[in-house]
Amino acid sequence: MDYRLLIARRYLASRRRLTLISVISGISVAGVAVGVAALVVVLSVLNGFYDVVRDLLVSYDPHVRVEAVAGGGIADIDTLAALARLEPGVVSATPFVEGKALLATEDGGALNQVVTVRGVDPAALDAEVERSILDGTFDLGRRDGTVGIVMGAALAGRTGVRAAEPGVAIEGGPPAGAVRGSDVSLLSAAALERAIGLYPFGLPDQRAFEVRGTFSLEPTYDESHVFVGLGEAQRLFQMPGQVTGLDLRLDDLDDAGAVQASLQDRLDAAFPGRYAVSTWYDLQGSLYSVMKLEKWAASAILALIIVVAAFNIVGALTMIVIEKQRDLGALQAMGASRADVRRIFLLEGLMVGGVGAGIGLALGLAISLAQKAFGVVKLAEAGSFVIDAYPVAIRPLDVGGVVLAAIGLCALAAVYPAARAAAIDPARAVQAGA
Numbered sequence: 001m002d003y004r005l006l007i008a009r010r011y012l013a014s015r016r017r018l019t020l021i022s023v024i025s026g027i028s029v030a031g032v033a034v035g036v037a038a039l040v041v042v043l044s045v046l047n048g049f050y051d052v053v054r055d056l057l058v059s060y061d062p063h064v065r066v067e068a069v070a071g072g073g074i075a076d077i078d079t080l081a082a083l084a085r086l087e088p089g090v091v092s093a094t095p096f097v098e099g100k101a102l103l104a105t106e107d108g109g110a111l112n113q114v115v116t117v118r119g120v121d122p123a124a125l126d127a128e129v130e131r132s133i134l135d136g137t138f139d140l141g142r143r144d145g146t147v148g149i150v151m152g153a154a155l156a157g158r159t160g161v162r163a164a165e166p167g168v169a170i171e172g173g174p175p176a177g178a179v180r181g182s183d184v185s186l187l188s189a190a191a192l193e194r195a196i197g198l199y200p201f202g203l204p205d206q207r208a209f210e211v212r213g214t215f216s217l218e219p220t221y222d223e224s225h226v227f228v229g230l231g232e233a234q235r236l237f238q239m240p241g242q243v244t245g246l247d248l249r250l251d252d253l254d255d256a257g258a259v260q261a262s263l264q265d266r267l268d269a270a271f272p273g274r275y276a277v278s279t280w281y282d283l284q285g286s287l288y289s290v291m292k293l294e295k296w297a298a299s300a301i302l303a304l305i306i307v308v309a310a311f312n313i314v315g316a317l318t319m320i321v322i323e324k325q326r327d328l329g330a331l332q333a334m335g336a337s338r339a340d341v342r343r344i345f346l347l348e349g350l351m352v353g354g355v356g357a358g359i360g361l362a363l364g365l366a367i368s369l370a371q372k373a374f375g376v377v378k379l380a381e382a383g384s385f386v387i388d389a390y391p392v393a394i395r396p397l398d399v400g401g402v403v404l405a406a407i408g409l410c411a412l413a414a415v416y417p418a419a420r421a422a423a424i425d426p427a428r429a430v431q432a433g434a
Contacts, residue, residue, distance in 0.1 A: 004340055007331075008347040011320050021323070024316040025352060031309025032356025032406055033363065038302045039402045040364025040394075045371075046295040047398065048391030053291065054280075056217045059126035060118075060227075061283050062247030063256045064090075064263065069276050073242030080246050080275070083266055087259050089250045094124040095243035097233035102187040103226070104206065105159050113159060115151075116225050117186060119233020124247070129215075136163030136181065136213030140229040147232050149184065149209035152222030156214045159184075164212050181211035186228075190238045207236050218287060256280055306406050310413035313352055317345055317417030325424055332426040342422040349414025353407035361403055368392050 012025050066084065068074050074095075081093040097119035104113075122140050129138055135156075139148045148164075156163070164181030185206040209228065216222055234240060250259060256279040264277040281288055321328070328341055370376055375389030 004344045005347055008344045008351060011324065011344075012348055012351060021316055021319050024312055024319070028309050028312040028316060028352050028410075029356040029359070031312060032306055032353060032410060033360035035302065035305030035309060036357050036360025036402055036406050037364035037367070038305060038360075039299060040361065040399055041367050041371075042298050042302060043295065043398045043402070044364075044368040044392045044394045045390050046291070046298060047393035047395050048372075050288075050291050050295070051393045052387060052391050053218060053287070056132050057221070057284055057287075058253065058280050059129045059132065060120075060217065061280055063250045063253055063280050064248040064259050065245055065278050065283060066248070066263070066267070066275055067245035067278070069274060073239045074245065075242050077243050077246065080267075083270060084246060084248055084263060086266070087248075087263050089252060089255045089259060090248050091251050092124055092249045094121050094247050094249075095230065096120050096245060096247050097230060097237060097239060098244045099188060099233075099237045101189070101236065102192075103155075103159065104185040104187065105161055106183050113155075114224075115155065115186075117188075117233060117236065118225065118227050119230045119236075120227055120247075121230050124249070126249075132215045132217055134214050134216050135165075136211070137166060138215075138227075139164075139166075139212040140227060140232075143210075144180075146183070146208060146210040147229060148212035149186075149226055149228050150213040150215060151211060151226040152224070153214040153216045154219060154222040155224065155226070156211065158223070161211050163214050164210060184209050184211060186226075186236055188236050188238070207232065218284075220287075253280070303405070306409055309356065310409045313349055313410055313413040314416060317348055317414055318420065320348075321345070321417050321421045321424075328421055328424050329426040329428070332424070338422040341424070342418040345418035345421050346411060346414050349411045349418075350407065353410025356410070357403045357406040360406070361399065365394070365399070368394055 012022070066080060074080065077095050081095070084090055084093040097117075099117055100114055101117045102113065103115045120140075122138055125138070133150075134153050136150075138150050140150065141148055151161075161182035161184060162179075165179035185208050187206045209232075228236070230243075234242070248259070248263075250256060260277045260279050267275045267277065332338070332341065369392075371390060372392040372394075378389050379387065
């Protein structure tokens, strides 16, 4: 073993007696371990929440979306879908209709409630949709003369509507215990404009719907979005044979960026400047950006634990330099260079950082894996959310970054004591200790 490593280990922890320097070094190791463990756990939990929110939103939002640059409807949707399906990894390409409308309830209490209406094909939505349904079902079909609508739970609570209860199916008869949902109406801007043009002879063309279900995704989303069938949305917004855009689903969500770039080039070649392609991240970019900002802010705050431990390392190694001046002078007199002395103290910093980071990594991974497997820490009021315990997603890149940062800070903390030790004059050090 290298003699410099042996000396560094001996200076940090003596087997014969417990010194103040050993105690401070132990505190430094513990501080690094606590900081690394806290960072690993917190980053894993924040990654888990990010994945949960992303999966819920992507269950409704597409992986990639194609829309007209100038707005309005798209008539040549079949050609657009055929071009999109040429991209590798595209599983499905389904049209959608989206627009703003006024929502009116049975008692007229929410006549001026503006909502975002999305006309979709329920069969094209992700299976994750079922997890976000709080009441009722995601049923947009026609039943008993009315068509279904599904709205956000926050919007339903604010307007006082209730979702239908399907009841228990009975052979040869209607479902037992079925409860009809509240009736609501939607009035689009196009219908309102047409009614104003025909005033006083025309009345607004309001489309009637039965609330079949409510969903819970993200608060802002829940307060303003409703879903109807694709055909009903076309009639509501008076877009016969047209759609707002095309939603693509991929076999791998991580390929969305590559598909976006390739498809945009393909569309620009066939239809210059007519269509814009966006990914799932672009559709909810502000929300995802805030979640990432929270993650890095939490990381910066918890990293202060490691910084404090690094200051302890500076103090401990400086005390070693003062206490071992004679030994360091004798070492140089025996032929060790200043670079060798400097390397001894840099190795001490790396040893503290490596041991502390290793302990913290093992502890943080153990806690994270236990939470992921058993859900030890439960969420408060979990009944109102789609999960009942704190989610965990361990990212190797995050874990590796935390460990390297901790070791790097500890090595940086050893630079000043190492420089001070290397500056010791051998003759004076030996004379002062004589």
